[in-house]
Amino acid sequence: MDETAPVITPEEPDGIAAFKHAFRRHAAGVVVITALTPEGKPVGFTATSLASLAAVPPLATFNMAKVASAWPAVAGTDWVAIQTMGARTRHLAERMSGDHDLRFEGDHWAPGPHGLPILEGVTSWMVGRIVERFPVANNVVVVVQVEEGALGEPDAALLYHERTYLKPGETV
């Protein structure tokens, strides 16, 4: 294992340094998750943590910090919309990770099932019921059972890797 010499970083504990280095090597698909506050105000955020948990029943997970602006809404609602993003909607992924006040300013979304905001041009959306919120330190693993959804426009999947948005390349 010569090629995997330990990461020496005097500034950071080993686990944190290893974690940061490893996740920089990991590429992830990009989704936007939306919900409504109890007052019916739309909230949403860009995430790279969407993962399949099971196909039958259709279960997916995503992770978030309790300090996230959308956490109170996700904590207080039964429903979320998960939207897979394509290359042509990179600007929406950026918007949904930017200034909170601007995320739903405009006509780039419309209300879908349960009034949940669905972004225009996404490659697919799923609406599901939150079935578990597992707390871990100051974070939460959210488990969603998908109940409906639709395919969107054909588009290259949007990836996030090395702090950059990109699309899939050649098969290997």
Added chain:
Amino acid sequence: MDETAPVITPEEPDGIAAFKHAFRRHAAGVVVITALTPEGKPVGFTATSLASLAAVPPLATFNMAKVASAWPAVAGTDWVAIQTMGARTRHLAERMSGDHDLRFEGDHWAPGPHGLPILEGVTSWMVGRIVERFPVANNVVVVVQVEEGALGEPDAALLYHERTYLKPGETV
């Protein structure tokens, strides 16, 4: 939302059809997770569910089915190794999702911290302690606190998308 007409699939409930369609549009990074059985036998599997949960403390999640061959080992150990895969190790990702008896046949791995199998040529590895195993129906969300790790060889990240292995492409 004309472009997102409902998915009509008489054969499947709405949620399952929506889930399958959406995850086909989603691209994911590929990792291999390894562990030891109580008898010290190596087990491992290829996964696309690795997600960051927090950086401080360094927490990651992955999902698995309780029917997975590696589940008894993951259920019974405190330690796992998570390895991010690169394009040059596609063959190892395939091997670790193939015949169980052949996954550790050969010299493509070596024991690392806690005796955990570390595959040769991976882009990084992290060894962590399992801090939670959250059951959901017949599946489990596993939460790992990373304690050490290292960068591996420079290589393009390995992705799985549309049932194909590929590497990242152009920035968008």
